[in-house]
Amino acid sequence: MKRLIYLVFGLIVLLMLQGCTSREEGSVPAPSIDSEAPPAISEWLKSSASSVNPEKPITLGFSQLGSESAWRLANTASVQDAAAESGIHLIIENAEQSQTKQFEAIRSFIQMKVDVIAIAPVVESGWEDILLEIKQAGIPAVILDRSVNVKDTSLFVTTIGSNLYEEGVKAGKYLIDRMRNQPGPIRIAELQGTKGSTPSIQRGEGFRSIIAAREDMVITQSAPADFTEEMGREVMRTFLDVPAKERPQVLFAHNDDMALGAIESIEEAGLRPGIDIIVISVDGSRKALQQLAAGKLNAVVECNPLLGPQLMQTAKEIMAGRTLPKRMVPPEDIFTQERAAEEISKRKF
Incomplete structure (x- = not known):
């Protein structure tokens, strides 16, 4: 009787050893997102992985005409502050009252392949050729503060500034x-x-x-x-x-x-x-x-020199493919001696 028990026990051990050997020799696929996760979860994981990198910020090249006055300094500061707040990458060049320097800055912006070019022009005339270069490069142009005298107004998207x-x-x-x-x-x-x-x-x-x-x-x-x-x-x-x-x-x-x-x-x-x-x-x-x-x-x-927020919003609207008015004018007033004292504390420049 004892022999029979030992024989049955030996057969069971032998069968278990053979099963283990067959698992070691066979190929068992490793778990993966595609094969193990439900289809919806799998697709979500794939899309999340592809959107890990944040969207590239808008790059704005701005040719400022100079720093000749308190107004101009406030205008520059407004553009810089608004760019920082809106997450727009700003590249600004001061032309020091030189249209030639403005042309140089604009051509450098074209080479950099910025998304939008903004220009505060020193003078009205002489802009046709450089604006055509910008357009041919496929970069939208915005005129800030002042105006340009060109026959083809399609060379720029809009003008932001006072009347x-x-x-x-x-x-x-x-x-x-x-x-x-x-x-x-x-x-x-x-x-x-x-x-x-x-x-x-x-x-x-x-x-x-x-x-x-x-x-x-x-x-x-x-x-x-x-x-x-x-x-x-x-x-x-x-x-x-x-x-x-x-x-x-x-x-x-x-x-x-x-x-x-x-x-x-x-x-x-x-x-x-x-x-x-x-x-x-x-x-x-x-x-x-x-x-x-x-x-x-x-x-x-x-x-009003504080045109930065409008400029940044305009850049975003352009990049989103939206249509903009050809001219945007901020509200403005006239101050007399009677109103001066109450207005002084409100001024940002």
């Missing part, structure tokens, strides 16, 4: 109202910006279109002062270096910096800015509003 002509109109309307009870002739001096620039052209045209209603209002002196405080000071000295009866009664400066420099020259000449000479400027900087509150400026037409 510069309307700014001149506002300045003219203020003057007409201010001098409504004063008999002429009324002599006006004009400090223009950079010669050939959009603000200089359009602000001057808008201003003239209004004062033309009074034949006794005459612009007796006009000269460019490059939008800088130093040049405003120097040119105003030449305006005042005339016989007293020929001195201007009004100064229209195309920006605050030139007006601030001119105010110094008016005081050097022993005159009272804001009283002996009515002073009107454009921009709305904190420093100008301080002089407005002090009575040395009479009116400041607002020109």
Whole structure:
């Protein structure tokens, strides 16, 4: 009986050993996502793996025209801050008031194959060829702050910036109202910006279109002062270096910096800015509003430099394939002495 038990036990062990040997010699496939996971989970894992890398950020090349004024510095800071907040990769080049340098920067942007090119043009003319190069490279262009004078407006997507002509109109309307009870002739001096620039052209045209209603209002002196405080000071000295009866009664400066420099020259000449000479400027900087509150400026037409958020949103809309209006204008105001004090704390530049 014991032999039979040992024999049965031996057969069982032998069978178990053979089973183990067959498993070792056979090929057992390793578990995998495709073979073991349910189809839906498998596809989800595949799609997740393919989207691990974040989407490439938009690259924006921006040709800034310079750093000639407080307005321009605020404009640059607005673009830089908005790019950082929106996750857009910004490459910015300062042209230092040179259109040639702007062309060089733009061609470098084309070589880099940026997604969008933004340009704050130094002057209006001479842009046709370089904009054509941008278009042929397949890169959308946006004009910021100023305008370009081209026959083919399809060379750029949109323009973001103030209605510069309307700014001149506002300045003219203020003057007409201010001098409504004063008999002429009324002599006006004009400090223009950079010669050939959009603000200089359009602000001057808008201003003239209004004062033309009074034949006794005459612009007796006009000269460019490059939008800088130093040049405003120097040119105003030449305006005042005339016989007293020929001195201007009004100064229209195309920006605050030139007006601030001119105010110094008016005081050097022993005159009272804001009283002996009515002073009107454009921009709305904190420093100008301080002089407005002090009575040395009479009116400041607002020109908003904080265009960065609009530019970044425009870049995103373009890359999303959306249609944009050809011109986008921010809301703006005009400040008088009565409103100056309450506005100073609100200014960001």
